[in-house]
Amino acid sequence: MKHIKILGTGCPKCKQTEAVVKEVIDQLGIEATIEKVEDIEKIMEYNVLSTPALVIDEEIKIKGRVPMSDEVKLLLQA
Amino acid sequence: MFDWLQHLADWLIYSTFNISAHSHLGEALNFFVYDTLKILILLFLITFLMGIVNSYFPIDRIKSFLSRNKLYGGEYVAASTFGAITPFCSCSSVPLFIGFVKGGIPLGVTFAFLITSPLVNEVAIAIFLGMFGLKTTLVYIISGILLGVISGVILSKMNLEPLLTEWVHNVWKQAKAEQEAFAAEKTTFVQRLPSIGREAFGIVKSVVLYVLIGIAIGAAMHGYVPEGFFEQYIGKDTWYAVPLAVMLGVPMYANAAGIIPLIQVFVAKGIPIGTSLAFMMAVVGLSIPEATLLKKVMSTKLVLIFLGVVTVCIMISGYLFNLIL
Numbered sequence: 001m002k003h004i005k006i007l008g009t010g011c012p013k014c015k016q017t018e019a020v021v022k023e024v025i026d027q028l029g030i031e032a033t034i035e036k037v038e039d040i041e042k043i044m045e046y047n048v049l050s051t052p053a054l055v056i057d058e059e060i061k062i063k064g065r066v067p068m069s070d071e072v073k074l075l076l077q078a
Numbered sequence: 079m080f081d082w083l084q085h086l087a088d089w090l091i092y093s094t095f096n097i098s099a100h101s102h103l104g105e106a107l108n109f110f111v112y113d114t115l116k117i118l119i120l121l122f123l124i125t126f127l128m129g130i131v132n133s134y135f136p137i138d139r140i141k142s143f144l145s146r147n148k149l150y151g152g153e154y155v156a157a158s159t160f161g162a163i164t165p166f167c168s169c170s171s172v173p174l175f176i177g178f179v180k181g182g183i184p185l186g187v188t189f190a191f192l193i194t195s196p197l198v199n200e201v202a203i204a205i206f207l208g209m210f211g212l213k214t215t216l217v218y219i220i221s222g223i224l225l226g227v228i229s230g231v232i233l234s235k236m237n238l239e240p241l242l243t244e245w246v247h248n249v250w251k252q253a254k255a256e257q258e259a260f261a262a263e264k265t266t267f268v269q270r271l272p273s274i275g276r277e278a279f280g281i282v283k284s285v286v287l288y289v290l291i292g293i294a295i296g297a298a299m300h301g302y303v304p305e306g307f308f309e310q311y312i313g314k315d316t317w318y319a320v321p322l323a324v325m326l327g328v329p330m331y332a333n334a335a336g337i338i339p340l341i342q343v344f345v346a347k348g349i350p351i352g353t354s355l356a357f358m359m360a361v362v363g364l365s366i367p368e369a370t371l372l373k374k375v376m377s378t379k380l381v382l383i384f385l386g387v388v389t390v391c392i393m394i395s396g397y398l399f400n401l402i403l
Contacts, residue, residue, distance in 0.1 A: 009172070009371070012284075040172050040173070040374055041245065043173060044173060044176050044177075044249065047177070048173055048177075049137045049138060049141060049170070049173055049174050049177040049178075050137050050170040050173060050174060051170050051173055064136070064137060064170070065277065066280070068273060068276070
């Protein structure tokens with residue numbers, strides 16, 4: 001069970017990131033929770049400078065850009 | 079460099095569609111085809127180039143560079159220049175602000191970065207290059223950077239730290255000593271190219287609609303509004319034109335992609351370029367949505383001071399452009 005968090009204040013890029021992650025989870029058929037973190041104070045706890053950021057099991061994997069689905073696949077299978 | 083595109087547009091509109099080069103419609107359509115193609119090509123090339131630059135200067139590295147080096151004033155220029163080359167979406171402005179302040183970067187330097195970053199971006203540069211040529215584009219980039227530097231220096235002299243919100247002060251206290259290490263990306267340059275290309279393509283795709291609308295309206299005006307039309311209302315000598323343009327521009331928040339093609343037509347039809355540039359900078363550089371985001375980290379008073387200083391600097395650069403261009 002993976003815990004995925006998407007950090008972002010709600011800009012288009014953050015929504016794209018969420019869509020990519022959902023798609024990959026469906027494809028892989030793995031169990032995972034997705035949480036969108038939109039509160040800026042919570043986001044800052046992760047020390048990211050630019051959003052969107054992808055956090056898997058409390059570890060920042062990608063920040064400042066929309067990830068590609070292949071990338072997310074690799075990260076989730078690891 | 080773009081002669082072949084002009085030939086293509088001429089051939090398409092005048093020969094293939096057989097619309098007279100002397101008709102308003104022919105002129106408008108030709109302008110539309112030529113400008114759209116030219117701008118889309120430039121847009122892709124420049125976003126791609128910026129993507130490459132960016133993969134070498136990720137924002138974390140810039141932050142640690144700025145916080146580690148004492149540059150005797152040069153840090154304003156460095157921050158502002160980095161602001162020009164790094165793209166980030168406007169919703170990153172608060173995380174960036176906090177990250178910079180946390181990393182011990184002075185407030186004025188952080189402001190220099192924050193001001194230039196939206197003002198000079200790859201989309202605006204590409205469209206500027208396509209519509210106004212190299213000289214005006216360089217003037218625009220340099221003035222965007224100078225604007226950040228000067229506003230940053232002025233703001234730093236005002237002792238604004240007490241006007242930050244309590245939250246920022248808390249963050250500050252907590253993280254004084256921390257200097258986080260960033261994970262270096264392990265991928266090689268060649269491995270990165272496809273994803274840079276994809277990203278550039280994505281950026282072009284996300285603005286293409288605005289570009290088309292902007293150029294379409296521009297093209298219509300180009301064909302139908304007579305030469306020098308606006309000159310009778312706003313000339314170089316109309317002293318209040320620059321402040322008026324800036325005041326109109328601040329509350330407006332438009333995509334640079336849509337607004338620049340329009341401005342080119344305004345310029346072609348007689349509005350002085352400095353006035354137009356000031357308007358554009360006010361539209362893309364300052365926005366109400368960004369100001370509301372900044373409220374999270376700044377008191378209302380500080381947000382107003384920030385907007386005020388930048389507005390005045392934009393106005394001054396508008397007058398300067400009218401003098402030198």
